[in-house]
Every structure is written in C-alpha cells, then in structure tokens.
Amino acid sequence: MDQNKLTEFLGRFTSDLAATNAAGSIVIGHRLGLYRSLAEGPATPEEFAQRTGCDPRYLAEWLRGQAAGGYVGYDPGTGRFSLTEEQAFCLAAPDGPNLPAAFLLALGMLRAEPRITEDFRTGAGVGWHEHHEDVFVGCDAFFRPAYVAQLVTSWIPALEGVEAKLAAGARVADVGCGLGSSSALIAQTYPRSTVLGSDYHAESIALASERAAQAGLSDRLGFEVSGADTFTGADYDLVTMFDCLHDMGDPLGAARRVREALAADGTWLLVEPFAFDRVEENLTPVGRLYYSASTFLCVPNALSQPGGYALGAQAGEARMRELVTEAGFTRFRRAAETPFNLVYEVRP
Template sequence: MDPDKVHEFMNQVVADMAATDAAGSVVIGERLGLYRSLADGAATPAEFAARTGCHERYLTEWLRGQAAGGYVSYDPPSGRFSLTAEQAFCLADPDGPNVPAAFLTAMGTLRAEPKITEAFRTGAGVGWHEHHEDVFVGCDAFYRPGYVADLVPTWIPALDGVEQKLLAGARVADIGCGLGSSTRLMAAAYPMSTFVGFDYHTESITLARKRTADAGLASQVSFEIATAQEFTGDGYDLIAMFDCLHDMGDPLGAAHRVREALAPDGTWLLVEPYASDVVEENFNPAGRLFYSASTFLCLPNSLSQPGGYTLGAQAGESAVREIATDAGFTRFRQAAQTGFNAVYEIRP
C-alpha cells in the first residue's frame, strides 16, 4: 500500500464530503433568496442580515462556507461578501444554469435512500411518483435553462424541415413532459402550432396545466395524463421526448407508439444524456453524476414498470439506435450535441 496514494484518495474523499454537505447550504440559499439578494451588492454579514431579515450568525457561517467552496467571493479588507457576474448568473438567474435547482433535485433524490437501499436487496423498482416533490420541481427548474438555450435556437433548426412546419402550423406531442417547460417553450416560439404534453405523473400534469394557464398559452397547449406507450392522438408532425426514454421500463413499446402516432413524414425528436458506448469513457465527472442519479432515479423507475428494459442514464447511442430500429424506424442520426445531451432525429 502506497501512503501517498492513500493521502491522495482521502483528499478526494474530503472534497466529496464537503460538496455533499454543502448541497444543503445551496438549497437554503435558494429557498431564502440569499443568492438573489447577494447579487444586488456586496455586504458584511450584518449588512446582509439587515437586507434579508435572516439571523446574522447563521448568515456568517453560510457566507464563509460558500466562500470556502468558491460559490461566493470575499474581500478581506472590507469583510464583505459578494457574487461575481459569473457566480450570479449560475446561482441567482433562473434562466442561467440554475445551479441551486440541481442541488434541490439531489437533496430530494437522496430522501429516497432507504427505499433504494431496500431495492438493492430485492431488485424491486421505485417509481418516479414515489420520490419527494423536490425531485419533480428541481428537475424542471434545472433542465429548463438548457432548453431555453438550445431547444428553439439550436435543436429544432437542426432537424430537417421541422422548423418550417412549426412556423406554418404543426401538431406536436411532448412525451414525458413533466411540468411542461419544454412544451411551453416550443409553443411560445411557434404560435401557429398546437401542442399536447403527456406524462403519467398526475402531480406534474397538474402543475403543468397551472403554469401554462399563467403563461397565457392554454388555448394552444393542453396536457394529458398518459404513459409513453398509451398516449392519445395520431398524425403528429413532431413527437418530442426530452431526457425520459432511458427512464422507461418499456422504451421499445414507447417507440412503437411513437411510430404509430407520427404522420408519414413526421419526426421523432429524442434528447438523451450524452454517453459513450465504451463504458470506461464515461468515467468522468459528468458520467459520475449521471450514473449516481441513474442509480436513484432512472434505473429504479424502469424497474418499477413492465417491459424488462433498464437502460439507465448512460445507455449510449447504440442502445437508443437499436430501440428505434426495432420499432420500425429507418432513419436515425445525431442532429446536435451539448456537453450533457445527444439530440437524435428519428424518422419512419
């Protein structure tokens, strides 16, 4: 045993423990509006307490911990804490990367640890609907900025002829829509088209309907409770799935239903986490994040459903292509890619 390698490994453990414990502080910062308040200007703990109405001693500890992690900046001569423009964009802007939403999702996910531990023993599934509400709300808030940045500006234009159809007026289904952020973004960009979002999770659909009404899009967008294998309608010009196929116990059944519901010249827009087909090439920070989340969310959800598939969040292109081919699709290509997602164009 090499003592230096032990020391190196323990340094990694300390960093991981610090990040894990800091997750709660990030969520507190979001719930209390601390990041948004600090984005308004530098402050000492006392000044920050007066500004936020929170307890000074708690804020002092919170600010120091945030500064130690590089999430907040500190000026020793003045004793003031602040956010740089970049920190504020990531932590306080809901249209930025929305880092707090990621930690909210993680905190909500970890609440299921006793269920997941037992599932390791039994092989049973744990459905999406069995998780804490923070998972649903956090996922929507975290994924939405990526959709804002890429869905309308990049992904749809990368599909052959799809944007022209949407501008002229098309019928669109958003499968596994969750709280409907992706559905509303497309609807707002293409007012001549009509959209229907489907999700099996009742609470998500309830929130999707409310947010859509609040956005003034209810006449253009509707939502229904349905699985990906049983959603209604046919003749869709575009069917979209965002980060959900790998969560399904029967992705092949979903692909068959998409094939049936598409118009003859329709398009299936499928967005999945980016992963290499070579397992060890996913042994990196992003892969670690996806595998960890998949252990708690994606894999247990697929095991809770009939179908026999357990793709996981790092399934890779080959597995996705095989499902599309087995469902009868003849055209498959990767149309775009981000640091976290692969965007596939699939046609009959």
Template sequence: MDQDKLMELLGRFTADLGATGSAGLAVIGNRLGLYQALAQGPATPGVLAERTGCHVRYLTEWLNNQAAGGYVSYDLATGEFLLSDEQAFCLADPSGPNISAAFLIALGYLRAEPRITEAFRTGAGLAWHEHHEDVFVGCDAFYRPGYVAELVPSWIPALDGVAEKLAAGARVADLGCGLGSTAVLIAQAYPNTKVIGSDYHAESIERARKKAADAGVANQVEFEVATAQTFSGTGYDLVTMFDALHDMGDPVNAARRVHDALAPDGTWLLVEPNASDTVEENFNPVGRLYYAGSTFLCVPNGLSQPGGYALGAQAGEVAIREVASEAGFTRFRRVAESPFNVVYEIRR
C-alpha cells in the same frame, strides 16, 4: 501501501464530504433567495440579514461555506461577500444555469436512500412518482434554462424541415413532459402550433397546466395524464421526448407508439444524456453525476414498470439506436450535443 495515493484518496473524500453537506446549503440558498439577495451587491453577514430577514448567525456560516467552496467571493479588504459575474449568472440569474436547483434534485432523491438500499437486496423498483416533490421541481428548474438556450434556437432548427412546419402550424406531442416547460417553450416560439403534453404523473400535469396558463398559452397547449405507450392522438408532425426514454421499463413499445403516432413525414426529437457506448469513457465528472442520478431515479423507475428494461442514464447511442430500430424506425441521426445531452432526429 502508497502514501501519496492514500493521501490523494483522502483528499478526494474530504472534498466529496464537504460537497455533500454544501449541497444542502445550496438548496437553502435556493429556497430563501440568498443568491439573488447577494447579487444586489457586496454584503457582510449583517447586511445580508437586513436584505433577507434571515438570522445573521446562520448567514455567517452559510457565507463562509459558500466562499470556501468557490460559489461566493470574499473581499479581504472590506470583509464583504459578493458574487462575481460568473457566480451571479450561475446562481442568481433566472436565465442562467440555475445550478442550485440541481442540488435540490439530489437532496430530493437522497430522501429515498432507505428504499433504494432495500431495492439493492430485492431488485424491486421505485417509481418516479414515489420520490419527494423536490425531484420534480428541481428537475424542471435546473433543466429549463438549458431548454431555453438550446431547444428553439438550436435543436429544432437542426431538424430537417421541422422549424418551417412549426412556424406554419403543426401538431406536436411532448411525451414525459413533466411540469410542462418544453411544451410551453414550443408554444411560445410557434404560435400557430398546437402542443399536447403527456406524463403519467398526475401531480406534474397539474403543475404543467398552471405553467401554461401563467405563460398565456393555455389555448395552444393541452395536457393529459398518460404514459408514453398510451398517449392519445395520431398524425403528429413532431413528437418530442426530453431525458425520458432511458427511464422507461418498456422503451421499445413507447418508441412503437411514437412511430404509429407520427405523420408519414413526421419527426421524433429525442434528447438523451450524453454518454459513451464504452463504459470506461464515462468515468468522468459528468458520468459520475449521471450514474448517481441513474441509481436513484432512472434504473429504479425502469424496474418499477413492466417491460424488462432499465437502460439507465448512461445507456449510450448504440442502445438508443437499437430501441428505435426495433420499433420500426429506419432513419436515426445525431443532430446536436452538449457535455450533458445528445439530440437525435428519428424518422420512419
């Protein structure tokens, strides 16, 4: 036995186990607004208790954990905890990555561990709507900042002629819209455009309607409870789908429905997780993150639906291209990418 390799593995285990527990503490910080309170300025546990109304003893352990993990900074001279500019941007700024919300997703899907364990034995699925609401709320909170930063400024302009259509006034279908953030963003950016969002999860649609009303775009955005195979309407100038196709049991028929619903010169904007077609190239931190989420969320949801597919979050471009081709699309172009996502322009 190689002792150096053994110690390396044990070191990795220690980091992972600490991160697992710390995920729960990040969620507590998210729920209680602790990061935002600390962003107001350096604080001892006592000062942070005064700001938040939380118990100082719990805050002491929480701050020590966050500092040990590098999420919070510590001033040895003053005994105060604080957020650097980078930490504040990622954890406390509403326009930042909102990384504590990602831990909300993980804690939400981990609640389903007993059912997923049994599914390993039976091959049964577990549908999206059967998960804890933290999954839905966390996904929206975590992904929305990325959509704010990329969708209107970068992704839509990368599509051939689409931004001009939306500015003039177009019809958009947002499939698998979840809590409605992307539909609302498109409506806010293009006031002449009409957006119809759809999701099979009725609770998400209820939240989406409220989000649109709160944003003042309820006159532009409608929502319906429908699957990607059954959403209503035709003649759409743009159909959007964000991180949803790989979750479906029947992505081919969903793609066929998109094909039929588009106007002759319409565009399908498809956003999927960034993944290599070669499995070993996904053996990296991003791939590890996605494979975990895929095991708990994406594959079980696909297996819960008819169709025979369970692509998973790391399906890769070849698999996605094959789905589009089988559905009748002839033009498929990668127009943008980030470490987490790939954006495709798909046309008839």
C-alpha cells in the same frame, strides 16, 4: 501501500464529502433567495441580515461556507462577501442555468435512500411518483434553462424541415413532459402550432396545465395524464422526448407508439443524457453525475414498471439506435450535442 496514492484518495474523499455537506446550504440559499440578494452587492453578515431579514449568525456561517467552496467571494480587508458576475449568472440570474436547482433535485432523490438500499437487495423499483416533490420541482427548474438556451435555437433548427413546419403550423406531442416547460416553450415560439404534453405523473400534469393557463397558452397547449405508450392522437408532425426514454420500463413500447403516432413524414426529436457506448469512456465527472442520478431515479423507475428494460442514464447512442430500429424506424442520426445531452433525429 503507496502513501502518495493514499493521500490523493483522501483528498478526493475530503472534497466529495465537503461538496455533499454543502448541498443543503446551497438549497437553503436557493429557497431563501440569498444568492439573488448577494448579487445586489457585497455585504458583511450583519449587512446581509438587514438586506435579507435572516439571522446574522446563520448567515455568517452560510457565507463562510459558500466562500470556502468558491461559490462566493470574500474580501478580508472589508469583511464583505460578494458574487462575481459569473457566479451571479449561475446562481441567481433569472435567465441563468439555475445551478442550485440541481442540488434541490439531488437532495430530493437522496430522501429515498432507505428505500433504494432495500431495493438493492430485492430488485424492486421506485416509481417517479413515489419520490419527494423536490425531485419534480428541482428537475424542472434545472433542465428548463437548458431547454430555453438550446431547444428552439439549436436542437429544432438541426432537424430536417421541422422548424419550417412548426412556423407554418404543426401538430406536436411532447411525451414525458413533466411540468411542461418544454411543451410551453414550443407553444410560445411557434404560435401556429398546437402541442399536447403528456406524462404519467398526475401531479406534474396538474401543475403544467396551471402554468399553461397562467401563460395564456391553453388554446394551443394541452396536457393529459398518460404513459409514453398510451398518449393520444395521431399524424403528429413532431414528437419530442426530453431526458425520459431511458427512465421507462418499456422504452421499446414507447418507441413503437411514437412510430404509430407520427405522420408519414414526421420526426421524433429524442434528447438523452450524453453518454458514450463504452463504460470506460463514461468514467468522467459527467458520467459520475449521471450514474449516481440513474441509481436513485432512472433505474428504480424503470424497474417499477412493466417492460423488462432498465436502460439507465448512460445507455449510449448504439443502444438508442438499436431500440428505435427495432421499433420500426429507418432513419436515425445524431443531430446535435452538448456536454450534457445527445440530440437525435429519428424518422420513419
């Protein structure tokens, strides 16, 4: 046995276990607004307790753990904890990436561990709707900042002729819309266009409709409870799917429905997790993140539905091209990418 390799592996384990244990504390900070409060300025635990109304002993332990993980700073001379501008942007800013929401999603999905463990033996599935509500809320809260940052500034402009159509007034179907953040963003940015969001999860659609009404968008943004192969309407100028095709039990059926629903010169904006085609190329931190989520969310959901597919979150571009071609599309290209997503333009 190589002692250096053993020590290296144990170091990796310690880091992983510490990060796993810290997830609960990060979610507590998110729920209680602790990061937002600390962004107001440095504080000792006692000062922080006065600011937040929380117990100082709990806060002391929380702050020390956050400092040990590099999520907050600590000044031993003053005993105060603080956030740098960069930490505050990632953890507390309203227009930031809202990283704590990712931990909310992670803890939500891990609640299903006993069920997933049993399904490893049986091959059964767990539907998206069967997970804890933190999965739905956390997923929306974590993905929304990326859509705000990329969708109308980068992804849509990368599509041939689509931005002009939306500005002039287009028909849009946002399939697998979840809580409707992507649908609302399109409706807000292109007020002459109409958007129909659809998702099979009734609770998500109810919340999406409520948010649309609160935002004053109900006249041009509607929602329906339907699967990706049954959403209503025709002659859409744009159909969008964000990080959801790989979750479906019958992605081919969904792709065929999109082909049927598009106008002759319409476009399908398909956004999927970043993945290479070869397994060994996905053995990265991002790949690990997606494979883990896929084990608890994507593959179980697909196995819970008819269709016979379980693409998983790391399906890769070649598999996507093969699937949409089988569905009857003739044009497929990678229009944009980020470290976390691949953005495809698919056309009849």
